Amino acid sequence: xxTTVQRRFPNQKxxxxxxxxxxxxxxxxxxxxxxxxxEIELPGGKELGHKPGQFVQVSIFGFGEAxxxxxxxxxxxxxxxxxxxxxxxxxxxxxxxxxxxxVGIRGPLGNGFPMEELQGADCLIVAGGxxxxxxxxxxxxILAEREKYGRLMLLYGNRSPADILFKDELAExxxxxxxxxxxxxxxxxxxxxxxxxxxxxxxQQIQLDSKRPTVAAVVGPPVMYRFVYAELAxxxxxxxxxxxxxxxxxxxxxxxxxxxxxxxxxCCVDGPVFTGEEIRQFHESI
Amino acid sequence: xxxxxxxxxxxxxxxxxRVCEKTRLMAPVRRGKTSFEFQWxxxxxxxxxxxxxxxxxxxxxxxxxxxxxxxxxxxxxQGASPHLEQEPFxxxxxxxxxxxxxxxxxxxxxxxxxxxxxxxxxxxxxATIVALDCLPDEYCFCxxxxxxxxxxxxxxxxxxxxxxxxAEALTDKGAKLLEGAARREPTAGEEAEAKAFPDEKERRTxxxxxxxxxxxxxxxxxxxxxxxxENTALRCYSCGTCTNVCPxxxxxxxxxxxxxxxxxxxxxxxxxxxxxxxFAVVAGGHNFRRERKDRVRHRxxxxxxxxxxxxxxxxxxxxxxxxxxxxxxISLVDVLNSVLAEAREGVAR
Numbered sequence: 001x002x003t004t005v006q007r008r009f010p011n012q013k014x015x016x017x018x019x020x021x022x023x024x025x026x027x028x029x030x031x032x033x034x035x036x037x038x039e040i041e042l043p044g045g046k047e048l049g050h051k052p053g054q055f056v057q058v059s060i061f062g063f064g065e066a067x068x069x070x071x072x073x074x075x076x077x078x079x080x081x082x083x084x085x086x087x088x089x090x091x092x093x094x095x096x097x098x099x100x101x102x103v104g105i106r107g108p109l110g111n112g113f114p115m116e117e118l119q120g121a122d123c124l125i126v127a128g129g130x131x132x133x134x135x136x137x138x139x140x141x142i143l144a145e146r147e148k149y150g151r152l153m154l155l156y157g158n159r160s161p162a163d164i165l166f167k168d169e170l171a172e173x174x175x176x177x178x179x180x181x182x183x184x185x186x187x188x189x190x191x192x193x194x195x196x197x198x199x200x201x202x203x204q205q206i207q208l209d210s211k212r213p214t215v216a217a218v219v220g221p222p223v224m225y226r227f228v229y230a231e232l233a234x235x236x237x238x239x240x241x242x243x244x245x246x247x248x249x250x251x252x253x254x255x256x257x258x259x260x261x262x263x264x265x266x267c268c269v270d271g272p273v274f275t276g277e278e279i280r281q282f283h284e285s286i
Numbered sequence: 287x288x289x290x291x292x293x294x295x296x297x298x299x300x301x302x303x304r305v306c307e308k309t310r311l312m313a314p315v316r317r318g319k320t321s322f323e324f325q326w327x328x329x330x331x332x333x334x335x336x337x338x339x340x341x342x343x344x345x346x347x348x349x350x351x352x353x354x355x356x357x358x359x360x361x362x363x364q365g366a367s368p369h370l371e372q373e374p375f376x377x378x379x380x381x382x383x384x385x386x387x388x389x390x391x392x393x394x395x396x397x398x399x400x401x402x403x404x405x406x407x408x409x410x411x412x413a414t415i416v417a418l419d420c421l422p423d424e425y426c427f428c429x430x431x432x433x434x435x436x437x438x439x440x441x442x443x444x445x446x447x448x449x450x451x452x453a454e455a456l457t458d459k460g461a462k463l464l465e466g467a468a469r470r471e472p473t474a475g476e477e478a479e480a481k482a483f484p485d486e487k488e489r490r491t492x493x494x495x496x497x498x499x500x501x502x503x504x505x506x507x508x509x510x511x512x513x514x515x516e517n518t519a520l521r522c523y524s525c526g527t528c529t530n531v532c533p534x535x536x537x538x539x540x541x542x543x544x545x546x547x548x549x550x551x552x553x554x555x556x557x558x559x560x561x562x563x564x565f566a567v568v569a570g571g572h573n574f575r576r577e578r579k580d581r582v583r584h585r586x587x588x589x590x591x592x593x594x595x596x597x598x599x600x601x602x603x604x605x606x607x608x609x610x611x612x613x614x615x616i617s618l619v620d621v622l623n624s625v626l627a628e629a630r631e632g633v634a635r
Contacts, residue, residue: 006400009400014402015368015404017402017403018355018356018405018553019356019367019368020366022364022365061359061366061551062358062360062544062548062551064540064541087569102364104364104366221569221570222569222572249568249569252540254399254401255399256395256398256399257537257539258560259539259558259565264592264595266399269399269401283510
């Protein structure tokens with residue numbers, strides 16, 4: 001066997017590939033009925049060292065492991081944040097976890113968004129539901145170095161007003177006139193005065209700048225991508241400037257177990273972020 | 287490196303006996319009238335050195351159908367540690383096709399994506415491999431996939447000859463294994479016999495894929511929507527037998543198990559299958575390979591398009607296990623040749 005492996009995790013002992021580190025929850029609160037916010041600290045306050053769009057595998061011993069997007073910016077030091085939607089056994093269990101409780105963490109995993117491609121460009125962020133969690137990391141990174149980026153256009157779709165994540169932050173982001181924050185809900189609701197309709201209905205409210213490139217970052221439920229892709233194509237956004245983060249059921253998270261295959265690619269190592277060019281070549285991606 | 291030697295049947299028995307005394311031995315044994323299985327050996331007389339194929343492949347020596355990958359403790363001092371099997375063993379009697387599969391897995395589990403699977407590599411490093419050449423039956427097609435004459439990965443290579451086995455130590459590990467065993471120098475006749483064996487093997491392998499491996503990805507890719515996959519899906523039960531018996535399939539599922547007082551437990555993995563409906567399920571129950579034809583196509587494309595393109599070799603070694611074991615009698619070669627014929631006629635798409 002050769003020993004000339006270009007190692008993906010050079011700082012990790014090879015035998016520890018599947019071994020989570022025990023990390024402490026330092027803050028926990030419910031954002032909505034189905035989404036719980038967790039702030040997490042690695043042993044010794046070690047930095048996670050992630051990129052926006054990457055994920056971690058969260059373990060509860062005896063319950064298993066699940067991939068969860070990192071929803072804080074790398075600009076936040078010492079701790080990172082997750083937003084966990086209650087889906088099944090493990091995520092349901094995580095909803096009972098409080099500050100002071102411990103979880104297992106492996107990561108950061110996946111490729112993440114290429115923030116350098118967004119720099120100097122107008123950023124069109126399209127979020128559907130829990131897709132806001134990884135995109136919050138993107139938005140926060142843009143805001144942390146605001147002058148490096150052009151306009152920020154955030155289009156965010158939800159089923160109902162009660163499902164909207166990070167409401168305070170959305171309001172805060174919208175105060176800066178370089179940012180355009182547009183939120184919609186799928187069907188009318190009492191007390192809601194904002195836009196009604198799926199996320200694609202927000203596209204008529206934005207205007208791309210012909211003098212500056214626009215780069216799109218999109219995360220949402222599988223059903224959303226085809227429709228958003230059509231809108232982006234109608235805006236003449238080239239495929240090379242479209243980034244979709246795809247959700248698959250990663251088990252190992254490191255390109256071995258095969259559960260997240262998209263044809264010849266592995267979502268966990270080749271993704272989860274793919275360009276429009278890659279997406280077009282796939283039959284099974286969106 | 288030592289020169290070749292000849293072992294008689296009884297000489298080989300004696301050698302395996304010595305191996306058994308010193309270390310663990312995995313080798314083929316007879317299970318039913320016509321079926322064989324790789325098993326941990328306590329009695330070397332059980333070992334079968336003449337067999338065509340085993341039901342499960344010797345992959346299980348390095349990646350058992352179910353294995354523990356982590357041991358963990360729960361509660362206030364929770365933590366986990368990798369579970370590694372490092373006890374040395376000898377894997378005896380694997381055929382060149384299966385040896386090729388070991389090489390494929392060494393890449394898939396060992397280097398691919400810049401990540402080394404610790405459980406696989408621990409077992410792999412603990413192994414000494416004695417390969418054994420063979421003659422085909424009607425399911426074998428090793429000559430089509432380039433696995434017919436593989437020696438890489440073997441520590442000792444045995445070729446059957448009239449008088450016993452013509453043995454070549456290919457590594458220091460292999461030479462050490464043969465040290466002190468009762469053997470003799472080959473006669474000129476035995477040399478000639480061993481040398482002619484690969485040609486005889488090729489001559490007898492009549493089942494063939496009707497395309498070269500290098501051209502397969504480009505030939506198959508336009509057949510993504512081929513009716514052959516749809517027709518195959520009508521017969522397929524999605525039982526996953528094909529992937530379970532495959533020496534190169536390596537997808538797995540992971541889950542936890544705890545002891546009764548809930549204080550400790552294990553994280554284990556077991557073979558998974560792309561043929562199962564829930565394998566490709568994503569959030570909200572969406573499934574990009576919901577239709578059986580999609581899963582059927584995925585198996586052929588994975589082996590002969592995706593991984594062939596990525597690694598330069600097909601993830602099929604021509605062992606014939608899947609075709610022989612298939613509940614519905616689906617032949618991997620027949621399906622592939624049908625798709626190829628259709629692609630060449632230009633009726634696909």
